[in-house]
Amino acid sequence: MNNSINDNLIKNSAVVAISNKISLLQRKIFNFLIAFAYVNLWEQESFTTDIKYLKTIVWFDSKHMSYLKEAIKELLSTIVEFNILWKDKDAWSATTLLSSVEFHEWLCTYSFSPVLRKKLHQPNIYAKIKLSTMKLFSSKYSLCLYEIFIDYHNIWQTPIIPLQDFRKLMGIEKHQYSEFKRLSTRVIKPALKELTTIWGYKVEVSYQKLNRKVTALKFHFQEVAKPKKPMQEMKVFHNLDLQDKLVKEFWLSLRQAQKIIKTYPIPYIKESLWIIKHKISQKVVKNIPAYTITVLKNDYTAISNKQEQSLLSNTERNAWQRQTNWDWLEDTKSAARLNILHNADNNHVSKAQKEAKKYFNSLSKEGQQSLIKKFEDEKITSDILKTVYKKEGIDGTLMKVMFFTYICK
Secondary structure, three states: OOOOOOOEEEEEHHHHOOOOOOOHHHHHHHHHHHHHHHHHOOOOOOEEEEHHHHHHHHOOOOOOHHHHHHHHHHHHOOEEEOOOOOOOOOOOOEEEOOOEEEEEOOEEEEEOOHHHHHHHOOOOOEEEEEHHHHOOOOOHHHHHHHHHHHHOOOOOEOOOEEHHHHHHHHOOOOOOOOOHHHHHHHHHHHHHHHHHHHHOEEEEEEEEEEOOEEEEEEEEEEEOOOOOOOHHHHHHHOOHHHHHHHHHOOOOOHHHHHHHHHHOOHHHHHHHHHHHHHHHHOOOOOOHHHHHHHHHHHOHHHOOHHHHHHHHHHHHHHHHHOOOOHHHHHHHHHHHHHHHHHHHOHHHHHHHHHHHHHHHHHOOHHHHHHHHHHHHHHHOOOHHHHHHHHHHHHHOHHHHHHHHHHHHO
């Protein structure tokens, strides 16, 4: 860590338990801005940081600075509710996370509201968040749970959390995951899996029910003994140069690079990187990390140049959606297979798409709305997809492809 910022963020418990309307990136940025300003919170009203330094701490690998700046600016207009779990007995209300922000080249000057600045400075009740751990998370749900668990680390369990409050903490809207089974499958289980992997604690969840319906949750956690290094870890250790190459030249996160080395044979990785480098030199790859993962996942080394070109067009259309979400890669893989099938039997694919459209048009307006809502709940889950969907709606080019593919499945 840089000397100007401490790895341990002192974060007021009430600011941990917020209505999580912000994205994963924005939560990481907000944590950084608190940590950077913490020492001078009482004396200063505004703070200036280097955006390059912020990028390092939050592990923002993309070169799209406009996206990063937009994420910071949105903190000015996003109103969040604090102290949802009522750990802090003082009065809390709602406010925006930043009161001002200004950019000048690579510098960002920002300020908190006077009320929030006072609350952030030397709080009586706080969680000690490790920034080096924070940046490893790829889901806003798991990061939120990590902060909450750290806040209750001394008693090894959370209080009973009413389901309505849990949805607020996760930033889940009323229309999303209305069935608890879907909430558990799409939010709770994946978040706990990533949390256990990164944090290293075993987490269990218990439910409170009324008339067979879940009304509240409670989490219990405990530290587990660290196992001996498996052979996969030794494989990473013996290929540190390749790991470094994946991070520096192909912009992958450290965790992604390690996962790739553990998953695929080393000769296959090196051959795939050669293909990727060739495509980058042709300036046809818009998102290097996502394209790298997709190539490895779909085994471009084993398909013809014609099929590869078909897969590439699909990647260029979709890769920017999620840079680091491994779940999304399964959809990309399915889409890639669809393109290969398209090359083999164009009439079959066209017919399937036409049938899907014909089926949708045959439904009543209520039936169409119901199907669209199911599609939103199950597929529009990442922050980036939500942004695109909000801007383009179901009639956008990307959303049409996803929607009719969803109907086909």
